[in-house]
Amino acid sequence: MRKIVVIDPQVAGISGDMFLSALVDCGANKNKIINNIKTIEKLFSDTIIKKIEFINSESNGIRATKFLFDIEEKLLERNASEMLRILANCCDVTNLSELAKKFVMETMKTIIRVESRIHDKEVKDLHLHESSSIDTAADIIGSATALDDLDLLYDTTFYSTKVAVGGGTTQFSHGTIPNPTNAVLEIFRILELPIAGGPAHSEMTTPTGAAILAGLNPKIISTYPEFIPHRIGYGAGFKKFEGIPNILRISIGKSNIYASIQSDTVSVLETNIDDMAGEMIGDLVEKLSKLDAGVKDVTLVSGITKKNRPVHILKVICSEDIEKRIIELIFNETGTLGIRKTINERYKLERFSVLLPITIQNQEYVISVKISKDQHGKIINIKPEFDNIREIANKLGIPLKKTMDTVNNLIFQRNLYDV
Template sequence: MTKIAVIDAQLCGISGDMFLSALVDSGADRIKILKKIRLLEKLFTGSVIKNIDFLTTESNGIKATKFHLDLEERNSERSATEMLKIMVKCCDTVKLSESGRQFVINSLRAIIKVESAIHNKSPKNLHLHEASSIDTAADLIGSAVALEDLDLFDDTIFYTTKVAVGGGITRFSHGIIPNPTNAVLEMLKNLKIPIVGGPVESEVTTPTGVAILSGLNARKTLFYPDIFINKIGYGSGVKRFENIPNLLRVCIGSNISKDNISKDFVSVLETNIDDVSGEILGNLLEKLSVVELGVKDVSIVNGLTKKNRPLNILKVICSEKTEKNIVKIIFEETGTLGIRKVINERYRLERHETIIPVKIMKKDFMIAVKISKDDSGNVINMKPEYEEIKDIAKKLGFSYKKTLELVNNLIFQKRVY
């Protein structure tokens, strides 16, 4: 069942430490996170972590968790390129999963992208100030570890409410600037997430906070989606406001479904190929069919292009978190110059996999079978794994078609429901 996480930033915005704290308040392993963050110290020259902890606190009477990080830093800035390299090393040091690594790097790149535009400098000539601190790394790496611990990188849709952006002015490395800061505005513009001013004259949403929304591909919502709520976490900010709790609320649960039909989002990648051989296309299909790559479906359709030239249309369906690796393979293997991308919402039947023993020609085999059912519990489809049928056919010297028919009949006789 698809998991849902709602990031409620409509009252007091979002910052990196508030998001991390909300995840810990939701049940993420605080000890594991603190140990991982401690490992980052050696990667940031001139930085010393004097004290670090997650504190139980309250804000206007509401119990919450607050991330406490006491630092001593001598480096006030780093180049964007250097910071990216350090963050890659951080991901390796704490042994993040590929999903966690992508979240961290994509979040940092969101900051670099807008800072480059604001300062009219290419990333290689850009110097970061606040975003180059170890506390940025602590927020992003800590959040990635927490998301992994809560199993939120797999089959999860993230939503964000409109984001409160505060007011008044902020003093930072470039002097005085009004709230929201330029970086916050630019990122929220790119994400097409609505904002709300106030509720105080202070900075309540930070670039790192918005970068996290970017790294999670959070979808905007004016109201909470249909959800069974399992966990609620409150992350407290450092500042105290009169009559307003400085909190970020995160709700984690699952989608409401009275039947076995659920919805999720997939990336559909498509490109026209008109100048490669059949051997190259065949090799591409083999590469894209590797299970670990996470391709949900791949197809090639023949067609005609301008001047009646024949072409092949490659279409790949995958998740957003795996699409970058898939795009890289398509570029390398085909030489195409562009790949179209569309995010589609799809309906799908919930399914599970079971192992069924069968005997063919006095030989025993164990077959993995995927079973899908309707909302009444009736079996809609049972499909043995292709590779296993292929392997059995080879061992028995049968055709694939005959082997599949035999296996399906044997499964039917076992009355698997």
């Protein structure tokens, strides 16, 4: 069964230390986390870790784990490029998995990307303040270590409720700004994740917490998915809110959606095209394919119409909510006078993509692999992402077919079909 993780920041928001604490409360090895954080201390000049521990705490009567991290820092800002180099070195000295390293770097890049936009500076000219502290690195490295230890970076679907971002104002290095802070708001704008003001009149979600959540690419939910919860962790923050437990809850379990074949409803749009050049039809197919995630498939079928005219039948399978955009695009691009529409029920097997680390010619890569399962939860097909295979082939200068065969053999050796 596929692992399910539900992150619930709808009441108290999310910060890096709350996320890390919740994972420890779920059973992540706190000694391994503490050791990794202590290991990176030497990479931050003029920095001393005075105290680091996870303690039992409570908020509004609810027991939780809290991360205590007391430091002494003399250097209060760093160049963004330098911070990326430090994080890369942190990954090397802590023996994180390739997927964990990728998570660390993408999380830091998210923070830097939004800071670059906010201050209108290139990365090489950008100086970070709060986010350049070892405190930020500790949250990210610690979280990556915990995710690694709980085996949550592979074959896992992450879910998140909407994120509470608080209200009022916050004081930081650039003065007084409203909540959510600019960085938090930018992260959620880029990732298109929903937020909600309140419930407290304070900062409830930090940039590090928002970036960590974004790095997990969660599916947004208003109600919990169907799953079997095995572990529940509570991570406490430091602020106290009247009537609001300052706690992030994380639930870890297994999927239970294998009782029957799933189905949904899709729109099928069709039109005949008999007066367009092949290059223009190809361009239309490309535009349709990139239009929206709601486009399920685009197909061209060659045929003969009355008076023996050659024709291409364009067929687009899509979700109903975007069919008007597709219809408008087809009319504008083709000049066709009519488009046929049918509503079909579609039966489908579970499918999902995971990131898989592989090694070819002593070089490590992370590829996206699409996995499909039957109604009983058994894996029936594993297919690597073609674009990833082509990129590896081009980098190594070897034939595409040979690269595909090599990757498929590596996947087969993982015994994933036995999962």
